[in-house]
Amino acid sequence: MHNSVRRVFVGVALSLSLQTPLISLVQAAPNEQFVPLATYRVGPYASSGIPWWAGTLDYLRYINEVEGGINGVKIAWQECETEWSTDRIVECYERYKNGKDGAPVAFFLTHSTPASYALMEKGAADKIPLIDPAGGRTESSDGRVFPYAFPLLLTYYGQASVGINYIAQREGGFDKLKGKKIVTVYHDSSYGRETQAAIELLANKYGFENIQIPVAHPGNEQSVQWRQVRQLQPDWVFLRTWGVSTPVAIKTAARFGFPVDRIIGDVWAGSEADVIPAGPAAKGYQALAPFPGGDSFEIHQRLREHILNKGKSDLKDLSYFGKVYYNIGLVNAAIVVEALRAGQAHFGHRPLNGEEGRWAFEHLNVDEQRLKQIGFSGLLQPLQVTCADHEGGGAARVQQWDGEKWVLVSDWIQADRETLQPLIEAKSAAYAQEKGITPRHCQAER
The missing domain is CATH 3.40.50.2300 (Response regulator)
Known part of the structure; x- marks a missing residue:
């Protein structure tokens, strides 16, 4: 070790x-x-x-x-x-x-x-x-x-927007989001459910498929969820877990063959405590970073x-x-x-x-x-x-785990307040x- x-x-x-x-x-x-x-x-x-x-x-x-x-x-x-x-x-x-x-x-x-x-x-x-x-x-x-x-x-709506904006950057533009399949694996609490309305709004705006998969507290076992992810074969996974459920998610995703560099964690799934316990499976994992x-x-x-x-x-x-x-x-x-x-x-x-x-x-x-x-x-x-x-x-910016440390891989990405504000x-x-x-x-x- x-x-x-x-x-x-x-x-x-x-x-x-x-x-x-x-x-x-x-x-x-x-x-x-x-x-x-x-x-x-x-x-x-x-x-x-x-x-x-x-x-x-x-x-x-x-x-x-x-x-x-x-x-x-x-x-x-x-x-x-x-x-x-x-x-x-x-x-x-x-x-x-x-x-x-x-x-x-x-x-x-x-x-x-x-x-x-x-x-x-x-x-x-x-x-x-x-x-x-x-x-x-x-x-x-x-x-x-x-x-x-x-x-x-x-806010959580802002986090959802930053995450989607980053995916758009990676895909080559917002027009490339149409037809993409984005799964949110979330802690089944008011915290985890908080982004659902915003992601639904953004899915309607950009035309991507929005799939929500809950993980029960505390998230020590996630085989059912990641088997479902494997069957769905999404383009991206937005990970909204917390505490022990985050490294479990990363390790289970690897076990079911889902590429970790297509997973983006939110603010509360992006610390050393989230990736170190996951070991080598976490290398390439990304997360939002409003503070590095x-x-x-x-x-x-x-x-x-x-x-x-x-x-x-x-x-x-x-x-x-x-x-x-x-x-x-x-x-x-x-x-x-x-x-x-x-x-x-x-x-x-x-x-x-x-x-x-x-x-x-x-x-x-x-x-x-x-x-x-x-x-x-x-x-x-x-x-x-x-x-x-x-x-x-x-x-927020986006950071990526290189196996030993977090590395910033984006500049500041602003949430789309103009789109989100009417919903708020x-x-x-x-x-x-x-x-x-x-x-x-x-x-x-x-």
Whole structure:
């Protein structure tokens, strides 16, 4: 076994051996910003959660210890071990939505599409922003109807569009999609089903055949699905799995003879934890990458100096440093820190509550100059969020696994917002009618 592979497996095994919930790392105080963290370091999705939360916590420590907090306001956090269970994430939300020890909550990171669905009405009623970058309910990008939901960076409709746009590039143009057969193998949850309406719309526009094949949680056995894929003989497979179901899909596809370089994973099926366990079968596999792997970005140099080299990293296995999920954790933490900074510029240098947190995220504007200042240039695309647009961003690149590392194989590919927006607005309007919501007039508010 390759040494890097062994290190990843050892790190996961050690982390999975921890069966008790992790406790608070920083005690909250009234003059601190409290951040509840619904983590999942054990269970079937731990291979994603372990590096993800390490990236988040390393950046929050960096902000506290190197920068002295956000304008002097320190960040306090409390972990809830959820094993990515929706019920447990909801319990964590209920436990900490009112803050801790006098420190208020400005937002709640769901990091789970099923949990974002489950908490949608609660977050709106409690006026707590639900933050789920590259996840969540797609139509909640319409901030007029969903003022307290933020599926930032790249919605699932956007991911579907980027994937189809990339396939069109590979096939030689959108006109070449007509008659093609594209199968989506998806995690049978609200996360996995989220792209179905968008892909149906794009199939009607471009004339390709759209076939959807579900995989039951957690996805440890997929012979039935990939036997069906072999019988269908599609041109491409869009893989929308998560956790252990992704390497199982890759290995099973290889066993049934489907070429791995005709599989494109979505954002949550494109990390080292998804390909290393699949072994040689993963070589050539591709996935969407709204943020790349790698540890050569400026922020990594700062973290090495101030966090890793001083033994303060949350990582138990430092081989995870700079891996895709670690970097996602960094990006998520940077986004919320920059939002809090925007909010403090308006409300004063103090902790923010949920209503103020909503205003902060709706005025988040991280341009290229700011990305350079915070060390994220090249790691995060510029992001501008508004009252009406709770996505911002809207693009991704495609990366390919060469057997040892991810290699970027495309430039930034923008989602087709012009095509998707009417569908998003129709679904948000239907939600508003169902729930008796009067959409906000965002232009007047800004």
